[in-house]
Amino acid sequence: MIVRINVARVLREALATPYRILVTRATGALVRDRIELKLTQYNCHAAVLDFREVDLLDLSCADEVVAKLLRSGQAKFVAIAGLHEDLREQVHEVLEPQHLAVTVVNDDAAPELLGSVSEDSRLAFLELQAAGGTGEELARRLDWPAERAASALEALAAQRLVRHDDDGFTLIPFA
């Protein structure tokens, strides 16, 4: 099950504030706690954090909400949606030095990756998105040795950006 969480609504539940801004570590920790509670209640393995109604996000709060949620493993797979350009930058700056990455789900474009992702993993993700297939097929299409494709896909799986099961590597159907 994939749950979609409106982060601005969680903020309103957590804090009596007229502002739709996610700032400070304390606020971030409150919001993350509530998100984790929802994930436990719904017993879901994947979550989309929807930032659509959030006007501002500072680095401390981005670390508390996004980076710590990714590190906690509370939801096996996490994506974010509704991020406007400036907020994307904050999330990227928080994830990058911690070697974390997250899938960004867009309304009008294909999902993309944000944070610390190697170029090979990024290309493998795009290729998987375009045509799916096994590691061997992906290697053939990208004209890579099989080991290179396998290594890129395994890195994506280790960062929980794709799923790896008996059928091979697949994208998480967030959208």
Place this chain on the structure above:
Amino acid sequence: MSRIVDIPAQFDDRGFEQFVAGIGAWPPEERLFLDARGVQWSTPSSILGLLTAGQSIREDKGEKPLLAIPANDDVRSYWSRMRFFEHAADLFELHGKLPRPHRGARHSDTLLEITPVRASEDVHDVVGGIQEGAQRILTGELGLEAKATMGFAMALSESCQNIVEHAGTGGWVAVQTYHYRRRLGRRVAVIAVSDAGVGFRRSLEATQAKRFGDRWRDGTALEAALVQGVSRFRDPGRGQGFAGIKRYLQRWNGKISVRSGTARLAIVPTWDDDVPLVENLCFFPGSQLQVTIPSEDTAAE
């Protein structure tokens, strides 16, 4: 017995150092008589520093200092509309003709009057409250792109959080634009933050002092925090606040300076001739941070 400390006519960064030197050892042994009658011009940072002196003396259970307020009408009026006197009344015995409390609309050069910061909720209110005004000032007055506003709010938030996270006591913040004649000759937006807390050296001591050995002092603590992004917390996500502020300042050609204890460290853009690191200053409690964003014609240089 009280000790008279003159507050210089030009109460800017340099004037503030003269003021601190005038106080001498900290905490002061005698009651202070702070004489601001001759002040002709002051910056938001320097008047926040004045409040911090009063706050620190009160927290050290010292005798309430006397403060003779500026004689100059413009300065008095400026301190009034920045709400200096409202906060100073608790910390000083005020002498001189106090202007009537400023009740009118916020002056166009003021984005945020002097506001106490004690807890995370205060930071929320400060940042939320300036959003619209920041857009007007940064894009309208300074001619910066709209996206500069988001980074400005982030820099304000992270600056204020230093108080909540590290100072161990409350502090103050103010945001203003003014014409920066001395070095730049252009308009700037300034975030000024000051607290009377433990300062960078003591905040980082437990985790960093050993690494620096004999070199551990206020200057190295500032370098560790501001240049190396070190935090007293071992959490891997920590220490990013200053990194974020620096990235923002790099993009908009801004400046940051932080004074703590006996040192002052600045990341100096090309338009400024400040010294990156000054050590062996007279001690002043807590930390004083200043972020300066110049107008677009400077940012493009």
